[in-house]
Amino acid sequence: METNSGSEKRSVLILLTSHWISMAGVALVTLAGISWLFALPQQLGGRVSNPYIGLLLFGAIPAVFFAGLALIPVGLALARRRVAAHMAEIPDRRAAWRRAGTFFAVMTCANLVIGSQLSYRAVQHMDTSQFCGQTCHVMQPEFTAHMQPPHQAVNCADCHIVPGAAGWLHAKMAGMNQLVGVVLNNYPRPIESALESNKLVSSADTCEHCHSREKVIGPRLKVIQKYKDDQANTPIETVLLMHVGGGSSGGIHGAHVGPGVRIRYAAADKKRQTIPWVEYENTESQEKRDYLVPNTKPEALSALPVFEMQCVDCHNRAAHSFETAEAAIDRAIAAGEIDRSLPFVKKTGQELLKAAYSSQDEATRKIQSGLEDFYQKNYGEVWARQSNGVQRAGRALAAIYNRNVFPDLKVTWGTYPNNLGHMDAPGCFRCHDDSHSTNDKKTIAQDCSGCHDLLADEESSPAILKTLGLDTTPKGNQ
Numbered sequence: 126m127e128t129n130s131g132s133e134k135r136s137v138l139i140l141l142t143s144h145w146i147s148m149a150g151v152a153l154v155t156l157a158g159i160s161w162l163f164a165l166p167q168q169l170g171g172r173v174s175n176p177y178i179g180l181l182l183f184g185a186i187p188a189v190f191f192a193g194l195a196l197i198p199v200g201l202a203l204a205r206r207r208v209a210a211h212m213a214e215i216p217d218r219r220a221a222w223r224r225a226g227t228f229f230a231v232m233t234c235a236n237l238v239i240g241s242q243l244s245y246r247a248v249q250h251m252d253t254s255q256f257c258g259q260t261c262h263v264m265q266p267e268f269t270a271h272m273q274p275p276h277q278a279v280n281c282a283d284c285h286i287v288p289g290a291a292g293w294l295h296a297k298m299a300g301m302n303q304l305v306g307v308v309l310n311n312y313p314r315p316i317e318s319a320l321e322s323n324k325l326v327s328s329a330d331t332c333e334h335c336h337s338r339e340k341v342i343g344p345r346l347k348v349i350q351k352y353k354d355d356q357a358n359t360p361i362e363t364v365l366l367m368h369v370g371g372g373s374s375g376g377i378h379g380a381h382v383g384p385g386v387r388i389r390y391a392a393a394d395k396k397r398q399t400i401p402w403v404e405y406e407n408t409e410s411q412e413k414r415d416y417l418v419p420n421t422k423p424e425a426l427s428a429l430p431v432f433e434m435q436c437v438d439c440h441n442r443a444a445h446s447f448e449t450a451e452a453a454i455d456r457a458i459a460a461g462e463i464d465r466s467l468p469f470v471k472k473t474g475q476e477l478l479k480a481a482y483s484s485q486d487e488a489t490r491k492i493q494s495g496l497e498d499f500y501q502k503n504y505g506e507v508w509a510r511q512s513n514g515v516q517r518a519g520r521a522l523a524a525i526y527n528r529n530v531f532p533d534l535k536v537t538w539g540t541y542p543n544n545l546g547h548m549d550a551p552g553c554f555r556c557h558d559d560s561h562s563t564n565d566k567k568t569i570a571q572d573c574s575g576c577h578d579l580l581a582d583e584e585s586s587p588a589i590l591k592t593l594g595l596d597t598t599p600k601g602n603q
């Protein structure tokens with residue numbers, strides 16, 4: 126009995142050690158299994174805080190595990206003869222084969238459980254914002270900008286991947302391409318915007334899953350708090366009544382994405398900033414018009430790519446809105462992060478933000494010390510009284526820099542234009558320039574009040590806000 130079961134156990138060993146390929150397979154499966162056990166506490170904790178551990182856990186370990194699993198039968202097949210010869214020497218061959226069979230069945234079940242767990246977690250992990258944004262350093266600017274409202278809680282995958290298995294696979298293939306670019310260090314800096322590289326998923330598959338194009342939004346009041354670059358950082362306000370409209374109510378949304386409306390355009394550059402041809406079609410009113418910039422050559426036009434207008438043609442920076450230095454400081458002052466009572470803090474802060482630095486570390490140091498120097502040199506009294514406030518403002522400025530400028534990736538102020546407006550980039554005026562015209566001289570209008578009523582333009586305490594009972598001047602900043 127003793128010797129018998131001993132030799133049966135040996136039979137399992139013989140099978141596994143019969144060929145070096147099977148042995149390598151066993152080694153890999155064990156290695157992956159043990160690594161996985163060590164990493165288990167991380168997984169049970171729910172979130173994986175370090176993106177590289179995430180990549181290891183959900184990428185490398187499953188890969189090793191499945192490679193090992195595949196190698197075992199290959200080795201067995203290659204060593205068929207030798208195994209049969211060994212088996213012949215064992216007294217109770219039937220029992221030995223049965224034992225070996227049971228061993229493999231149990232192992233396979235266990236491996237399937239571990240394996241499916243690993244691959245399921247891997248798929249899940251690859252859809253998190255953390256995997257997309259942090260594993261890959263290249264996407265740091267987008268990851269950082271995505272942390273700002275309103276879409277901070279929306280996963281990258283919801284806007285970048287067509288729902289369904291095919292879309293997922295497509296995205297992962299594209300991801301592999303990008304990974305190669307990162308490894309070979311030959312990806313473009315700055316990386317192309319998604320519209321520019323023509324890789325953005327259609328808004329119908331992303332935005333419109335959460336926002337309805339039929340929704341009537343109507344007018345929207347927009348109050349923009351700003352500060353002058355004078356000594357007092359005087360507060361001023363711009364007040365706009367945006368005619369967003371929607372559905373068949375017209376307005377901005379109704380005119381471009383209302384029922385029956387289809388607008389197509391040709392772009393002369395990859396960033397789609399120059400638009401020589403626009404076609405308006407309304408299947409409900411049976412209207413169709415072609416707008417052309419004067420002196421456009423038909424041959425040149427026919428070579429250009431044509432796009433159909435969708436949400437992201439205006440809301441292109443919905444999730445990754447990089448700020449202008451001016452607007453970011455205004456917001457920080459309004460939020461009380463930068464003390465408005467510091468003389469010339471708007472002007473000085475802006476200059477410090479726009480200077481050139483070689484890295485974020487250098488910028489952080491020089492912006493903070495630059496601001497302190499300014500007050501020490503020019504406003505000794507302010508420095509004596511408010512050094513804490515100056516230091517706090519310095520930190521706020523450095524934070525603004527670090528979420529907008531990424532010197533190593535060549536992302537700086539204005540790298541990614543925002544098309545929703547017309548002040549910092551051409552935006553709406555790419556088409557609404559009174560120059561695009563039909564044969565019978567109708568143009569795409571630049572009439573200010575078609576899009577918004579400008580109720581106040583950089584005014585101090587505008588009357589309209591008083592009328593509306595909106596005193597927006599932040600407390601403590603009077």
Ligand code: HEC
Binds near residue numbers: 255267282321325441
């Ligand atoms: C609400 C939708 C939305 C979400 C969520 C979103 N993106 Fe984007 N993303 C966009 C749009 C729209 C563009 C195209 C911008 C353009 O072409 O101007 C874009 C562009 C990009 C680009 C190209 C470079 C650029 O700045 O244009 C990268 C990289 C990117 N996103 C990564 C991410 C990552 C990583 C996440 C998650 C942390 C994410 N995105 C989440 C909508 C989204």
Ligand code: HEC
Binds near residue numbers: 283284328331334
């Ligand atoms: C997974 C759902 C989801 C997707 C996909 C999505 N959004 Fe949103 N969006 C939201 C939520 C939630 C808010 C926040 C609403 C709030 O704060 O009141 C929001 C807010 C917005 C706002 C600001 C509204 C405001 O009051 O300021 C705009 C504009 C917007 N989304 C446009 C887009 C565009 C364009 C896309 C496609 C590129 C998109 N969204 C994709 C869920 C989504």
Ligand code: HEC
Binds near residue numbers: 328435
């Ligand atoms: C022609 C440009 C344009 C197109 C196309 C467009 N929008 Fe807008 N949208 C705007 C403007 C301008 C505003 C007002 C922005 C503001 O108030 O700052 C706006 C406002 C919004 C808001 C915020 C409304 C609120 O409650 O304040 C949402 C959400 C939104 N758009 C979603 C979408 C979606 C989804 C699509 C595609 C179906 C779309 N937009 C297409 C220009 C556009």
Ligand code: HEC
Binds near residue numbers: 557
């Ligand atoms: C790709 C070109 C294009 C861009 C970019 C564009 N529009 Fe338009 N817009 C059109 C066309 C075409 C019409 C319809 C003209 C017609 O009726 O023949 C239109 C009509 C409108 C109308 C209806 C009133 C009018 O003047 O006819 C409003 C309001 C409007 N657009 C606002 C905006 C805003 C706001 C933006 C920027 C956020 C914007 N548009 C960006 C092409 C564009």
Ligand code: HEC
Binds near residue numbers: 347349548553554
């Ligand atoms: C085709 C539509 C359209 C037309 C025409 C238009 N605007 Fe605008 N305007 C916008 C949009 C969209 C914004 C951005 C609102 C936002 O910040 O979300 C804007 C913003 C502004 C702002 C505020 C900018 C800031 O950040 O302080 C001012 C001022 C302004 N427009 C003035 C004008 C004037 C003056 C005209 C007439 C020459 C005009 N606009 C014509 C669409 C338009």
